[in-house]
Amino acid sequence: MxxxxxxxxxxxxxxxxxxxxxxxxxxxxxxxxxxxxxxxxxxxxxxxxxxxxxxxxxxxxxxxxxxxxxxxxxxxxxxxxxxxxxxxxxxxxxxxxxxxxxxxxxxxxxxxxxxxxxxxxxxxxxxxxxxxxxxxxxxxxxxxxxxxxxxxxxxxxxxxxxxxxxxxxxxxxxxxxxxxxxxxxxxxxxxxxxxxxxxxxxxxxxxxxxxxxxxxxxxxxxxxxxxxxxxxxxxxxxxxxxLDSLRFRPRDAGVLRDRLGIKHDATVLLCVAHDLTDQRKGYGTLRAVLDGMTMPDGCVLVLVGHGPARHPKHVRTIEVGNVASDDDMALHYSMADLLVVPSAQDNYPNTALEAMACGTPVLGFPIGGLTDLVGRNERGFLAASSTADDLAHALANALSDSHQLGVRGHAARDFVERECTxxxxxxxxxxxxxxxxxxxxxx
Structure with missing residues (x-):
């Protein structure tokens, strides 16, 4: 190869x-x-x-x-x-x-x-x-x-x-x-x-x-x-x-947070899928993981894609439906502190690449192209294995250090500008x- x-x-x-x-x-x-x-x-x-x-x-x-x-x-x-x-x-x-x-x-x-x-x-x-x-x-x-x-x-x-x-x-x-x-x-x-x-x-x-x-x-x-x-x-x-790294870039998403009723200091998790009910995309796994975790106060889950989807029991969840515009999608990525890609199998997910271009780190299983995109966790967080328990452990680790979220988000943007324009x-x-x-x- x-x-x-x-x-x-x-x-x-x-x-x-x-x-x-x-x-x-x-x-x-x-x-x-x-x-x-x-x-x-x-x-x-x-x-x-x-x-x-x-x-x-x-x-x-x-x-x-x-x-x-x-x-x-x-x-x-x-x-x-x-x-x-x-x-x-x-x-x-x-x-x-x-x-x-x-x-x-x-x-x-x-x-x-x-x-x-x-x-x-x-x-x-x-x-x-x-x-x-x-x-x-x-x-x-x-x-x-x-x-x-x-x-x-x-x-x-x-x-x-x-x-x-x-x-x-x-x-x-x-x-x-x-x-x-x-x-x-x-x-x-x-x-x-x-x-x-x-x-x-x-x-x-x-x-x-x-x-x-x-x-x-x-x-x-x-x-x-x-x-x-x-x-x-x-x-x-x-x-x-x-991708177009001028269109997918870090943006000021404060207005979007205001529109969705999300506080500016809240931690936002984002999950994006064309069809949130597609079993391979793994939203059901993420929901189960969140149900079993103690989440930080004020944490919000935002779902983008066709639904409807069942919500986690203990995390405020906002469904925004399908987002057609690249500019609007870039705002959603920029608003998030972390994109979660819980796919069981995937090639080189556009959502992960787009989020990284917007300076948002990615979390998921060590599968497919996510290992290329995230690297050795320098541009996001990979679970140790493809089990729900390890995904929960990786998510808890990511949410425990807001500074690391920012550091890995910057590294993600640098990677896209260097390799993926x-x-x-x-x-x-x-x-x-x-x-x-x-x-x-x-x-």
Whole structure:
């Protein structure tokens, strides 16, 4: 696994020349909706800032950026083709009632109804960078239609690319071999849909003869790729996600505290999740931890995200719902003394990165990208293990020393400015694009 670091001399010479005039196609199912979309869109922004010509292809477009192409049926014939493919996908999932119990199922196949639509919309590109493409790219159709002289880079926002269909494998190791008997599908069949999906992915990958590299935002995700049956022999690069550090910065949030009725000397814990009821995000674990602790007087828990959520018994809790604006979100991070990320499994959480950019330290389990972000506790606090008792111990330790909260918050901001700006991320990707483009062309 190769970790790409920014360096002032990185682009002198051949890579600088290869980068000039390079066209990059970015693919992600959404442009701004969800964590993967926000991460991919930020790379799209960063590449634009450093002068890379790029186009973002999406299944659903919510922003109005002119360099985004929405891949959707526009003619009666395209609609018929889309509906036929969609029906086939739904029919394959029908035998698994577990998938119907979720608003957003934690399992999807590698097929996409937009298979032919995407081919018609894609413009010529020198490099294609796939991101979270569930429902946008059909593996067999997409990979079999690619030219070997256009390198592919696949950025891993969760484990779906690596598995037989689940987005996070939890404790299951099926993706390291053949899948089957999938716990997400609640299946005891060794040849179930997860086995078939992984087999079809393997066959589709064999049809593409050009360079295909993976990018992982976290070292943990890179390790998962290297363990996987599909990609253990492929190159994996670690490039941390970036953000706009001028937008996400420490702000005076006194007005927000006043609006929420929070005293200026109160200790504020913040928990942020797109869906607070998502078990993987761990709010239930945090609530149980808080119920078992003696909290400082005046401590307030602020919840951001879709709910409703049950509140801890002994801690004043304020639900603010979804916060759409980055500027408003930066105020919420700046208002907090500590962001708690109680996820059981996560890649490189946007919430942690955003909070750190606003000078707010992060607390969570020693999992996924949190270990990269928090480091050896110099930028926040990690529990000693992934148990609720250790999370409670880490939280009590964090709340016992307000000075350390401030010190680690400053260190967090410094880390983001050094490693995780939009420009830093974009430069690292641009170097990889240029390197693979040169290899594909034999330069």
């Amino acid at each position: 190769a970790e790409r670091q920014a360096h002032p001399l990185f682009f002198i010479g051949k890579e600088q020349r290869m980068r000039s005039g390079m066209r990059v196609a970015l693919l992600n199912t959404f442009d701004t909706n969800g964590g993967a979309a926000r991460a991919a869109y930020r790379l799209f922004q960063g590449l634009g800032r450093i002068g890379i010509e790029r186009t973002l292809y999406v299944a659903r477009q919510d922003s109005a950026h002119p360099d985004i192409v929405a891949v959707r049926p526009e003619s009666p014939a395209e609609k018929v083709d889309w509906e036929w493919r969609e029906a086939a996908i739904r029919a394959e999932e029908a035998p698994y009632p577990a998938l119907k119990r979720h608003d957003f199922p934690p399992f999807h196949s590698e097929r996409a109804a937009r298979a032919e639509l995407l081919e018609r919309r894609l413009k010529p590109a020198d490099v294609i960078n796939l991101h979270w493409t569930r429902g946008l790219t059909d593996w067999d159709h997409f990979l079999s239609n690619r030219s070997p002289d256009v390198p592919l880079i696949w950025t891993l926002h969760d484990q779906h690319v690596l598995t037989g269909g689940c987005h996070y494998a939890g404790g299951c190791t099926g993706f390291t071999d053949r899948c089957g008997c999938c716990p997400v599908l609640e299946s005891d069949d060794g040849n179930d849909l997860s086995f078939r999906v992984l087999s079809r992915k393997r066959t589709a990958l064999a049809t593409f003869k050009g360079p295909l590299h993976l990018v992982a935002p976290s070292r943990w995700m890179a390790e998962q790729a290297e363990r996987s049956a599909l990609f253990r022999d492929r190159a994996v690069h670690v490039i941390p996600n970036g 939009l420009e830093c991320q974009a430069e690292r990707y641009a170097a990889l694009y240029a390197e693979l483009h040169a290899q594909a062309k034999g330069v």
